[in-house]
Amino acid sequence: MRFSPLIEQLMEAFRVLPGVGPKTAQRMALHLLEREREGGKRLAASIAQAIDEVGYCQRCRTLTEAPLCALCESPRRDDTLLCVVESPADQLAIEEAGGFSGRYFVLHGHLSPIDGIGPETIGLDLLEQRVAQGEVAEVVLATNPTVEGEATAHYIASQLGDYGVRFSRLAYGVPMGELEYVDGGTLSRAFNGRLPFSSD
Amino acid sequence: MRFSPLIEQLMEAFRVLPGVGPKTAQRMALHLLEREREGGKRLAASIAQAIDEVGYCQRCRTLTEAPLCALCESPRRDDTLLCVVESPADQLAIEEAGGFSGRYFVLHGHLSPIDGIGPETIGLDLLEQRVAQGEVAEVVLATNPTVEGEATAHYIASQLGDYGVRFSRLAYGVPMGELEYVDGGTLSRAFNGRLPFSSD
Numbered sequence: 001m002r003f004s005p006l007i008e009q010l011m012e013a014f015r016v017l018p019g020v021g022p023k024t025a026q027r028m029a030l031h032l033l034e035r036e037r038e039g040g041k042r043l044a045a046s047i048a049q050a051i052d053e054v055g056y057c058q059r060c061r062t063l064t065e066a067p068l069c070a071l072c073e074s075p076r077r078d079d080t081l082l083c084v085v086e087s088p089a090d091q092l093a094i095e096e097a098g099g100f101s102g103r104y105f106v107l108h109g110h111l112s113p114i115d116g117i118g119p120e121t122i123g124l125d126l127l128e129q130r131v132a133q134g135e136v137a138e139v140v141l142a143t144n145p146t147v148e149g150e151a152t153a154h155y156i157a158s159q160l161g162d163y164g165v166r167f168s169r170l171a172y173g174v175p176m177g178e179l180e181y182v183d184g185g186t187l188s189r190a191f192n193g194r195l196p197f198s199s200d
Numbered sequence: 201m202r203f204s205p206l207i208e209q210l211m212e213a214f215r216v217l218p219g220v221g222p223k224t225a226q227r228m229a230l231h232l233l234e235r236e237r238e239g240g241k242r243l244a245a246s247i248a249q250a251i252d253e254v255g256y257c258q259r260c261r262t263l264t265e266a267p268l269c270a271l272c273e274s275p276r277r278d279d280t281l282l283c284v285v286e287s288p289a290d291q292l293a294i295e296e297a298g299g300f301s302g303r304y305f306v307l308h309g310h311l312s313p314i315d316g317i318g319p320e321t322i323g324l325d326l327l328e329q330r331v332a333q334g335e336v337a338e339v340v341l342a343t344n345p346t347v348e349g350e351a352t353a354h355y356i357a358s359q360l361g362d363y364g365v366r367f368s369r370l371a372y373g374v375p376m377g378e379l380e381y382v383d384g385g386t387l388s389r390a391f392n393g394r395l396p397f398s399s400d
Contacts, residue, residue: 002270003263003264003288003292004254004263004264004265004266004269004270005265006246006249006250006253006254006265007250007254007263007264007265009246009249009250010246010247010250012246013239013242013243013245013246013247014243016232016236016239016240016242016243017228017231017232017243018227018228018231019224019227024219026289026292027218027219027289028217028218029250030263030287030288030289031217031218032216032217032247032250032251033250033251033254033263034263034287034288034308036216037251039213039216040216040247040251041247041248041251042213042216043213043214043216043217043244043247044243044244044245044247044248044251045213045244045248046206046209046210046212046213047210047213047232047240047241047243047244047247048241048244048245048248049206049209050206050207050209050210050229050232050233051232051233051237051240051241051244053206054204054206054207054233063203063204063207063230063233063234064203064204064207065204065205065206065207066204069204070202070204087230087234088203088230088234089226089227089230092203092226108234
């Protein structure tokens with residue numbers, strides 16, 4: 001037995017969402033049709049409207065339906081600090097951690113020549129224009145601590161090397177918590193990067 | 201920091217899906233906007249179309265956009281057997297298990313006077329019409345083995361008691377697998393309902 005064509009089509013469509021397999025897609029489709037038709041209509045309208053209207057901030061490239069995002073519009077941020085992140089989710093994580101008062105630039109990915117993702121795709125021309133304006137004193141390269149994130153950070157630092165800005169990278173090391181659960185790569189990297197310590 | 205209003209609205213809208221909390225909703229919204237705009241458009245259109253067009257089979261009340269569902273239309277099912285289930289998902293589970301060749305009737309829930317769900321809400325008038333036509337010889341009451349499912353099965357059997365049909369209920373007992381993982385309620389019920397056994 002299969003469900004009717006429109007229900008099967010809906011189940012298939014739900015598979016586009018991250019982490020949604022056939023069972024979850026079935027549960028979502030039946031849930032909407034059996035119990036949440038009003039909520040389902042709102043969901044359909046929200047998806048369509050967001051996809052239609054949400055674009056990229058002209059200044060930092062984060063997702064927003066306005067020409068400039070709220071953070072770029074804010075007068076209370078430090079224009080001399082610019083944090084480069086791979087995604088809006090990374091940006092949110094840094095904001096929620098608190099302590100950073102500068103501006104952001106969102107790449108929406110990392111360099112990946114093999115997938116055809118070059119400097120322009122991740123907005124490096126716009127980033128260069130921004131730095132060339134002269135207000136930025138330090139660029140915090142907060143790309144992911146992965147091979148691709150590292151390569152992207154190195155590329156950006158070399159590309160912008162002539163503008164006299166400082167570059168920094170997030171500190172690597174063991175996360176807070178119990179050592180026992182830290183993966184080997186992180187642990188050996190933290191070991192190699194060990195810092196002087198005194199009891200003062 | 202919050203995301204822009206349309207993105208926040210989209211995250212809120214995703215919460216209507218079963219099992220989707222704030223973190224998952226954020227991941228889904230950003231995923232669609234960052235990487236799956238085409239798939240997102242198809243999803244929005246599928247949800248809207250399904251909610252608009254999918255109704256209930258006139259004969260068995262399962263979800264379908266046609267007047268009659270494929271299973272009710274099929275000439276290869278036994279009209280004398282009628283299996284009553286709470287949901288299309290239960291119906292699918294029974295079909296996938298195989299072995300049942302009769303027809304179905306879908307309640308879309310169970311009796312729950314406290315929530316205002318009475319006999320008509322779960323289609324018992326339509327079920328009675330079906331049985332009154334005289335073709336059905338046995339009604340398999342496959343409502344859930346819960347207090348509400350039991351009560352609904354009892355209600356149906358007493359309501360249809362005058363039509364001379366047999367009633368049956370799915371066998372209860374331990375599921376296949378290891379006893380160790382079976383919950384106490386199921387185990388004590390299986391114990392009380394133990395059956396004679398011989399080595400023949």
